Amino acid sequence: MATKPNTPKGTRDFGPVEMSRRNYIFDTIREVFALYGYRQIETPAMENLSTLMGKYGEEGDKLLFKILNSGDFMKGIDSGLLEGEPGRLAARLCDRGLRYDLTVPFARYVVQHREELQLPFKRFQIQPVWRADRPQKGRYREFYQCDADVVGSDSLLNEVELLQLIDEVFRRLRIRVAIKLNNRKVLAGIAELIGEPDKLIDITVAIDKIDKIGIEKVEEELAARGLGAEAISALRPMLKIDGTINERLRKLGEMLAGSATGNLGVKELQFVVDSTLALGLDATLDLDVSLARGLNYYTGTIIEVKALDTEMGSITGGGRYDNLTGIFGLPGISGVGISFGADRIYDVLGALDLYPAGLGSCTRVLFANFGAESAAVSARLVKALRAAGVSAEVYPDEVKMKKQIGYANNAAVPFFAMIGEDELAAQKVTVKNMATGEQTQIPFDGIVDFFAK
């Protein structure tokens, strides 16, 4: 018992101050989700491995946390298995894993409950996910996702609504953001027009890095991935489109005129941009032809949000997928969704000092403990304060005042109330403002008015 116990690698405890900040973020997102008509669901932490495996690529399968079958997990395991692949043994030992994201469990939910669900279904979900990734700065093995999706509707009004929703969340959090848009069909049109339709994935994987490594390195990578010089030089002007978002859309439309798919992508973007700008938003709206975000997944609009006033990758992302539930045998359900990155938003708010004052404190007034009689009277006043909605406490132990005041300071309690012998006699409370040091005497029967006003 000598060594201090610890949280497992890559996981964290959240103390009271961190929790108040995290709740500020989650409550803001939750309120906006509800205001926009999204309805909350929760799914279990564990899913059958058959639900999870093969949905995140080979790399993703390796990052699943698997749960050991209990009881008779030894049954039928022979030593021959040990000489095989680790994966084969794991398959015998484990039937379940921890969820890796909220999207696959949501797809499973829609298929499992399809008889009870009325489409379109607008759901939100705020829950932790687990990935057996190598932990590093800002990357954890347990973290929360905050997802909103609409399934069962292919109307672009859903995209417009999600962009407004993103704008509203960051307006409330006071984070200035740029929302970048793209469309999978635009990427397909580009690949088609430069004569490399089969290299769509190579092209997008490479150009997705343009912000990080610059256009020259991207072109080197394209060459390494087998694109001809002609294709690369045809691609160049498409990546260099500039101007306002409407100018960019016009130029892109001209460049993609020869591709029906590309054209449709531009038209979809134009509708989303026009409708969103007509309604007005605080965020900047950008067109970013290099934006891909897990291309194999999205089939239409692609969305990514970055904070303007601090460096911090993507803090929200999403897009349209045309076949979410197809993996579970229910084809033809289109959806569009977004996911807020709570951990990064947490860091952005900290870096920009945007947390509201007083978040960390919960109790407004702590009553000192001067012994049994004082404590009993204090408990009566505290009961009246709580009934009026004022968070209040009596210090439980009769110890030195210094320790009691230290407790109030530590918990950021703004007022310290004292009922000593003199106060008991006068039926008054001495209330100390912890910030200014100012002391006021309040009659017992005036204490609720003093704090509840």
Added chain:
Amino acid sequence: MATKPNTPKGTRDFGPVEMSRRNYIFDTIREVFALYGYRQIETPAMENLSTLMGKYGEEGDKLLFKILNSGDFMKGIDSGLLEGEPGRLAARLCDRGLRYDLTVPFARYVVQHREELQLPFKRFQIQPVWRADRPQKGRYREFYQCDADVVGSDSLLNEVELLQLIDEVFRRLRIRVAIKLNNRKVLAGIAELIGEPDKLIDITVAIDKIDKIGIEKVEEELAARGLGAEAISALRPMLKIDGTINERLRKLGEMLAGSATGNLGVKELQFVVDSTLALGLDATLDLDVSLARGLNYYTGTIIEVKALDTEMGSITGGGRYDNLTGIFGLPGISGVGISFGADRIYDVLGALDLYPAGLGSCTRVLFANFGAESAAVSARLVKALRAAGVSAEVYPDEVKMKKQIGYANNAAVPFFAMIGEDELAAQKVTVKNMATGEQTQIPFDGIVDFFAK
């Protein structure tokens, strides 16, 4: 892909209506916790097995969900292990498990963060726990616990505060409850006085069942556990104490006069009861000498709450433990805590039909979709409504009215708003009250006042 995917055995999805009910419970408990000065923490879903093992007894260890080590979990496993006990192989394959309750992770938290923590520390925690129990009606493998504990104070004022807190939560939920009290020291005094101090556990395990099996069966069990006839007949009157809670305490005090420990237990109970009754409470306060609740754990006050108007075991429980963090090498920290059973409270509220009306609905008004122009105008009005805090939506697709109204019904949306050609010309919205069928025409610029009033 033919078989429908499912949640793993013993786990559940929560849809929008269930979530609104669960949130009603969690929000009520969370608000009262905060009002009473408890501060929220969260710990990771997984803990190191060294933190969890040996804390819940042999049976508990078997019920831990263990997580397979990733990557090189095969390293060093030879076939000899397969012939050994399952436990030995599991120990090589797993370093971590899912938390089994919130108490052991909290003890680990206190020890790990003891340098930053100011004692007494009042914390609350609302998170799921996992147990590999055989699933049955009302027993799940994943369920939420809602715990509040004070550590680092042995003052009985903490017990008094927790009883008020319990009373306030159930007052808000409108569930009439009885709070039963006991004290470990009373149980020890009884064992001492009937001449069987070493049989304390046998006695309490047996008498804990008195409500279920009756006193005769309890006495049979006591005999089977080796208690003499004399001890059993000495015990009988102690289990038959009746009268008001103060009468019971007086009689118990007389019976236990010969045991210093028993006497102290009665004195503690008397203080807690007097202080709580002086402050007033809605719940009934009972003394139950047979109440034990995991006796090995509690060292002082023992608390259990039952609903009065429906049959449903214990819906909240708790007590004082004198050595929570001793298991992690930090002795001498006393604590007292309670745990609300959210799943049972959920069932009680359902059985007594106590959920507030309108919980399941989130959107107040759904705007019908009559095509592009109508939808664009509707989106503008919806934006204004949302800015005024009114949850509103535009139906995303231009489909038959019947389907759109069906969606509103399904989501329990109380108002359906229509902007057809006539309304567009007149700059008015036709608003239908879904409950009464009544229709009203509202000018576009009056829509916010209509709903935000």
